[in-house]
Amino acid sequence: MDKTKLLSKLWEQYAEITPSAKKIHDLLEGKGEEIKNDHIAIRTFNDKRVNIDVLEKLFLEVGYEGKGEYIFESKKLFAKHYEHSTDKNAPRIFISELELEKCSPKLQATVKEILDSCDAEAFNNPELVLSGAIWKTKSLAVYNSLLEESEYAAWMYVYGFRANHFTINANALKGFNSLEELNAFLENSGWKLNSSGGKIKGTPAQLLEQSSTLADMHSVNFDEGSLQIPSCYYEFALRYPMADGELYQGFIASSADKIFESTDVKLQNR
Numbered sequence: 396m397d398k399t400k401l402l403s404k405l406w407e408q409y410a411e412i413t414p415s416a417k418k419i420h421d422l423l424e425g426k427g428e429e430i431k432n433d434h435i436a437i438r439t440f441n442d443k444r445v446n447i448d449v450l451e452k453l454f455l456e457v458g459y460e461g462k463g464e465y466i467f468e469s470k471k472l473f474a475k476h477y478e479h480s481t482d483k484n485a486p487r488i489f490i491s492e493l494e495l496e497k498c499s500p501k502l503q504a505t506v507k508e509i510l511d512s513c514d515a516e517a518f519n520n521p522e523l524v525l526s527g528a529i530w531k532t533k534s535l536a537v538y539n540s541l542l543e544e545s546e547y548a549a550w551m552y553v554y555g556f557r558a559n560h561f562t563i564n565a566n567a568l569k570g571f572n573s574l575e576e577l578n579a580f581l582e583n584s585g586w587k588l589n590s591s592g593g594k595i596k597g598t599p600a601q602l603l604e605q606s607s608t609l610a611d612m613h614s615v616n617f618d619e620g621s622l623q624i625p626s627c628y629y630e631f632a633l634r635y636p637m638a639d640g641e642l643y644q645g646f647i648a649s650s651a652d653k654i655f656e657s658t659d660v661k662l663q664n665r
C-alpha cells in the first residue's frame with residue numbers, strides 16, 4: 396500500500412464514526428479554506444504483539460521516520476511521532492501505547508485475555524493499523540472494568556486499531572488569524588471543544604497551540620446491548636517558528652496529556 400492510499404483509508408475509517416470531522420472539514424472548505432493535515436494519531440497497548448514497534452512498520456515502509464518520544468506518567472502512556480522523509484506536506488504520525496506493566500494486575504490480565512482471544516494472523520496483518528477492534532467479543536462488563544482504571548484502555552477495547560483523530564493544520568487556514576478565532580467559529584457553529592486545561596493547550600512560547608472537539612458519540616453494539624460511547628475527535632494545531640525560522644515540528648507532552656481526554660465521556664457532561 397502506498398502512502399496516499401494508507402492515509403485516505405485512515406481518513407475514511409475515521410470519518411465513518413466521526414461525522415463531525417467530515418462536517419467541520421466541509422464547513423471550512425465551503426468558506427474557501429484548503430484543509431491540510433498536521434498529524435494523525437493512533438493508539439495501542441504495549442503488548443509485543445501490537446505495540447508501537449508493530450504499528451509503526453507500515454508507516455516506515457511508506458517513508459516515515461521516527462522523531463520525538465513522549466512520556467505521560469499519570470496516564471501510563473508512551474508515544475512516538477514520525478515525520479515523512481521526503482514529503483514535507485505529509486501529516487505527522489503520532490502513535491501512543493499503554494504501558495501495561497505500570498497498570499494493575501487486573502487490567503493486565505484483561506488486556507492479555509482480549510489479545511489472546513484474537514487469531515494470531517490478525518497480528519501479522521500488514522494492515523493491522525486499519526483493522527479496528529480485532530477481538531471477537533465486545534462486552535460492556537469488560538469495557539466498564541477497563542474504564543475504571545484507564546479511559547484510554549476502554550476506548551482501545553471498543554475502537555481498536557484506527558486513526559483516533561485527524562488534525563487540521565491551522566497555519567494553512569487563510570480566514571483565521573489565531574486559534575482563538577478558529578475556536579470561536581467552531582463554537583458558534585455548535586461544536587463543543589475539549590476544555591480540559593483550557594480550550595487552547597500550549598503557548599506561542601512552546602511553539603505549538605492545540606485545541607480539539609469533544610469526540611462524537613457513537614452507538615456501539617456490545618454483547619449486552621448497544622450504548623453510545625465517545626468515538627473520535629478533530630484537532631486543530633497552530634505551529635510557531637523556531638529561532639531558525641522553521642516551524643516547530645514536535646509535540647508538547649503537557650498539552651497532549653489534555654488532548655487525550657477528548658474521548659473521555661466525563662468531559663461531555665461539563
Ligand code: OOG
Pocket residue numbers: 436437438489491559605630646647650651652654655656
Ligand atoms: C493522542 C493525544 C495527543 C497531540 O496532538 O498532542 C495528541 C490521542 O488522543 O490518542 O494527539
Ligand code: NI
Pocket residue numbers: 434436489560562630654
Ligand atoms: Ni493530536
